[in-house]
Amino acid sequence: MRIARIDIFQVDLPVKGGVYRLSGGRQYTAYDATIARVTTACGRIGWGESTPFGSTYVAAHAGGTRAALYLLAPALIGMDPRLHDRLWDRMRETLRGHRDARTALDVACWDIAAQATGLPLCDMLGGRIPGPVPVISSIGGDAPDAMRAKVAAHRAQGFLGHSIKIGATEAEGGPSLDAERICACLADRQPGEWFLADANNGLTPEHALRMLALLPDGLDFVLEAPCATWAATQSLRARCRVPILLDELIQSEGDLIQAIANDTCDGVGLKVSKQGGITAMIRQRSIAASAGMVISVQDTVGSEISCATILHVAQSTPRPLLRCALDPRAMVDISVATFDAPVVAGGAEAPDLPGLGVTPDMAVLGDPVASFGG
Structure with missing residues (x-):
């Protein structure tokens, strides 16, 4: 061939x-x-x-x-x-x-x-683990009540995970607004839900520490990609009271090994486009699993083709380490392909068709x- x-x-x-x-x-x-x-x-x-x-x-x-x-x-x-x-x-x-x-x-x-x-592709990536994969929403930064409403809307669609964007500038409200966003989005938290407060590398350690000091005790969430550099992230890690998941800083196997060696984080967000495709993702998935890191399987954004790739990788990822998989279909207003994997009862399952199982339009x-x- x-x-x-x-x-x-x-x-x-x-x-x-x-x-x-x-x-x-x-x-x-x-x-x-x-x-x-x-x-x-x-x-x-x-x-x-x-x-x-x-x-x-x-x-x-x-x-x-x-x-x-x-x-x-x-x-x-x-x-x-x-x-x-x-x-x-x-x-x-x-x-x-x-x-x-x-x-x-x-x-x-x-x-x-x-x-x-x-x-099906998932069977080529280690084998299908039966059952739906829990899916995560992606909630852009907004007023706290608006973000709370978006979480509720995704919850009603069956999403078990929610990635909520933080990182307000000082002019927008800074750490105070971010703390309000987190509290609002977690206000109606249901059993089995998982929350990421995702800064997309937009915080300084000072911003993050001020934000965390404003939060009440007992909020169950993970702080994702807080800072733009390894040094700033490591500085925050030493003083942070919540788990940290890294995303943008980890693009290669070497990045992941560095994070493990320095105990910089508790989990990793593996994104198809950022990592370089499936070949790189499954290498990094094995490294993360060996270190006991939790894994969020995502992509930067995308269509049904991206969604299919995410879902097949997640479908073959050990469930004790898998937190959620992103459904990018929920982020865009257009369909470019047929992909039969509806979100039902908190998750979606890769179809039992050869390959990705997509038919582009x-x-x-x-x-x-x-x-x-x-």
Whole structure:
């Protein structure tokens, strides 16, 4: 089996609700998705996606993703899509960094490999763990009552986890507003729910400590990605009374090993586009599991293709360590593919179809913006 052709598509994913706010005044109204279609000489097709969270989240942006694919895609023509480590090696040798661009190709090749064996992707990643995977919402920064209402709306849809965005500037209300947001979102907490207060690297240790001092005792939540640097995070870790989960700072296996060696956190948020696709995710999942870290399986944002990737990885992740999986479908106002995995009774389950189990809507994707191979 050999890769014969790679097509690249671009589609805008409007934000559900109109605007999504992160720490430091960052906000988005749409996400720029890059979708790859990999076709083999025998006609088998795989799909992958990379949708950076704007240009101010990590060192990635959609234009850069597609520019990198002009180098990476031709390098994979003629290779066997089932040889994941060799494909990863070829991409690394062709272009340093740019894990976001590698993601779309890596996922599409995993889709093909699973289809070729007749197995759902999760069975290729260690095996399906039966039962729905608990899903987590993503609640952008807003007024406390508005965020509380959004948590309630997602709870009514079956979400068991809630990622609530904090990181208000001093002009917006600073630590006081963030403390109010956390209290409001946890006010109606139900048994079995899990909460992340996610700063997306937007806090100083001083901000975080002031915020924590304003919170009442007994609130059950995890602080995610509080600070932008390792030094600041380590400083906060020594004085923090709540568990810390790292996200943006951990993009590679080396980053994760550093976090474990220095006891910087209690868990890790593995995101498909940020980590570099499935090949990198399952390596990092094994490292985190060996250290006893809890794992949140997510992506920066995305469509049904991203959702399918997340769900298959989560479906094969040991449940004692798995906290939640993100459903990015709930974050956008457009559908680009059919993917039959509804949220029911607190979770969603990967379909029992070969590969990812997605059927893209070509009317939405339109014509490729770039093509490589025959």
